[in-house]
Amino acid sequence: MNQTRTPSAPLRGPSRPAERAPAPDLARGMMLLLIVLANTPIYLWTTTHSSSSNHPMNERTLDSVVSAVLIVVADLRVYPMFAFLFGYGIVQIYLRQQAAGVSEADARALLRRRNLLLIAFGAVHALLLWYGDIIGAYGLVGLILVALFLRRSDRTLLTWAGTGTGLLALLAVLAAVGAFFAAGAEGTGSSTDAAEESAFLMAPIAEEDPLMAAVLRIAYWPLVVIGQGVLGVAVPVAILLAFWAARRRILEEPWNHLPLLRRTAVTGIAVGWLGPLPNALHHLGLLAVPEGVAWVFWPVQLATGLVGGIGYVALFGLIGARLRGRRLGPAGSAVAALGKRSMTGYIGQSLLCAPVLAAWGLGLGAALGSATMALFAVGVWLATLVFAVLLERAGKRGPTEVALRRLAYRRSTASPADGGPATR
DSSP, X not given: OOOOOOOOOOOOOOOOGGGSOHHHHHHHXXXXXXXXXXXXGGGOTTSOBOTTSSSXXXXXXHHHHHHHHHHHHTTTTHHHHHHHHHHHHHHHHHHHHHHTXXXXXXXXXXXXXXXXXXXXXXXXXXXXXXXTOOHHHHHHHHHHHHHHHTTSOHHHHHHHHHHHHHHXXXXXXXXXXXXXXXXXSSOOOOHHHHHHHHHHHHHHHHOOSHHHHHHHHXXXXXXXXXXXXXXXXXXXXXXXXXXXXXXXXXXXSGGGOHHHHHHHHHHHHHHHXXXXXXXXXXXXXXXXOOGGGGGGHHHHHHHHHHHHHHHHHHHHHHHHHHTTTOOOOHHHHHHHHHHHTHHHHHHHHHHHHHHHHSTTTTOGGGGOOHHHHHHHHHHHHHHHHHHHHHHHHHTOOOHHHHHHHHHHTTTOOOOGGGTSSOOO
């Protein structure tokens, strides 16, 4: 007997401005500043970077202080936060389609297309500009987690998120124990080893031939996608926690979750800043750790970065609660405008950095230190902020968001009133 498949409603278009909660957009906009501050030290391609961070060794005092602050505030803290917001958006899209009568199969197909497109966008971004691209990593992890966990119970989500967090904590403890015993052994590494590691890291930036630099970038990029996206554990855990939080509309209705948000913000930011403090002191030369075992700081940085990133999200949730019923001022509106166009802002950073700083471009990275690079990074963020404000005033979305939405919603018949074929 043939069964007739119930027709699915057309895919629903994007949220209107009045439907958007301010907290996620403010968070994305501000965190883009920390992303550019965290990424640009890699463009200091003539220096030897520490094996415990992406920052140069043996710089002047001011440069070292700037690096130490970024180690505490930004390094490996921003990506988990963006992963959380990415996962939160996945559930928002899914629930929006379900509320519009879109079938389960079509809603999942939309999310699958969107994640595959993110992988493709990430590959192009890496090939042309920046091998540290994380768009593809989010797309890959999103593809996996949507298939495995989108409809799973809250208990399952929290169990797997807790298991991942525990694994990161265990790795950090084991790394510290291993480093303790390795510190007393011979042949634990040297500044020569650090220089070799740094040269490997910097190869796509230090390469003067543009074609060879592109080859190196696309060759390195899968290491970032797999290593930071999947094996690093923090990104999948953040997305699973976001699935749970989005079901409760924690960022859309933060005033209903104030105790949770306060505890998470205070605990998360405290752990996120205290955890990397030994690494920062080591970078300043105030904590004597043999360079050969300084790798111990990476798993600690990763584990506490996950907690710190979630703490940042909670902080912006509290800000969103404070803004309930109020209009954003000029500064807040500008940051939110950038947050609405976060992928355009992220890729825009590469457009403004790579051709200017890398050896295959103008090579300005060879002439800067950590402090001046931080100033350059702030300037880049401000430029993307101005661009976002201009788009906001013109009533236009970011170009990469438009491209992603048109491709992902290619079968959509969403009404013009809903904004056409686009996602959140």
